[in-house]
Amino acid sequence: MKKTFFSLCLATTLVLGGANSFAQKGKPLYTFPLGVESYTYRASFPKSVIATLDTIKALGITEMEGGAPKGMTGEEFKKLCDERGIKIPATGSGYEQIVKDPEEAVKNAKELGATFVMVAWIPHQKGNFTLDNAKKAVEDFNRVGKALKEKGITFCYHNHGYEFQPYENGTLYDYIVKNTNPEYVSFEMDILWAQHGGADPVGLLKKYGSRYKLMHLKDLKKGIKGDLTGGTPAENDVTLGDGQVNIPEILRLAKKAGVKHYFIEDESNHEYEQMPKSIAYLKSLKE
Incomplete structure (x- = not known):
């Protein structure tokens, strides 16, 4: 891990330093704090939490979405992140867990200093997300979202692609957005999964x-x-800017919409190679 970390520092310097090779004219489009989804480093955290956080810091990342690694409390993990200038504005929860005990989700979020809790999966038969699944989610999300809001936490649902099942003049995702209360339920857009789901x-x-x-x-x-x-092989997750998603236009509109936090999530098995390149790409974008 130590060798990997120092190799990454060198690679990061080289790649970020070379970002101007594809820079465009105009104001930077990338003006938000640089964030990462902790799942990106799912293979590294179990080996060394310290070395992984040092790697994240070396990339210039100042925000993370995630929770305490196994065997560590939220307070302990927050302290390590604080020491490296990394904030945790958002964390996740399983659907069943948050529906059963919203108070526990609030407690976990507050330990980390998070103000957002996201759920990324609605239980359903694979490849067969139904109207009944969507209706139950709407009911649960409105209830849970209200409970979280009362404690100062914003609930967000993260799309995974299966929700774009056709329904009436739109999709079941449209049904969920339209039938959840905006006061209690917000959303996290995963741009790959939206694209993959045909949206x-x-x-x-x-x-x-x-x-x-x-x-x-x-x-x-x-x-x-x-x-x-809601699934695709890891090799289909590529460096930002190398794929089919219209990232510049998405960022322009997200900025206009008031999206608060942006997290790079690299689900490939080449995160040490791809993350510095993705960051360089973001920094090259101009209005």
Whole structure:
């Protein structure tokens, strides 16, 4: 891990220093704090929490979405992050857990200093997300969102692609957005999973802009045709800017919509190679 960390520092310097090679004219489009989803380093955290956080800090990342690694309390993890100038504005919860005990989700969030809690999966039969699944989610989200708001926490639902099952003149995702109370339920857009599910992230931002508070930045390999399973092989998650997602337009609209936090999530198995390149790409974008 030590060798990997120092190699990464060198690679980061070289790649970020070379970002100007594809820089454009105009004001920077990337003006938000640089964030990462902790799942990006799922293979590294179990080996060494300290070395992984040092790696994240070396990349210039100042925000993270995630929770305490196994065997560590929220307070302990927050302290390590604080020492490295990394804030945790958002954390996640499983659907069943938060529905059963919203208070526990609030407690976990407050230990980390998070003000957002997101749920990224609605239980359903794979490849068969139904209206009944959506109706139950709407009911649960409105109740849980209210409970969290009363404690100063914002609840967000993170799309995974399967929700774009056609329904009436739109999709079941449209049904969920339209039937959840904006006071209690916000959304985190995962731009890869929206694209993979057959939706247009740009169109969604134009339609529901202010409902989005968080965003996962990731890119889908060119030529890959998505489906409604909510899954794709790791090799289809590519460096930002190398895939088929219209990231510049998404960022312009997200900024306009008031999205609060942006987290790069690299689900590939090449995160040490791809993360510095993705950051360089973001820094190259101009209005």
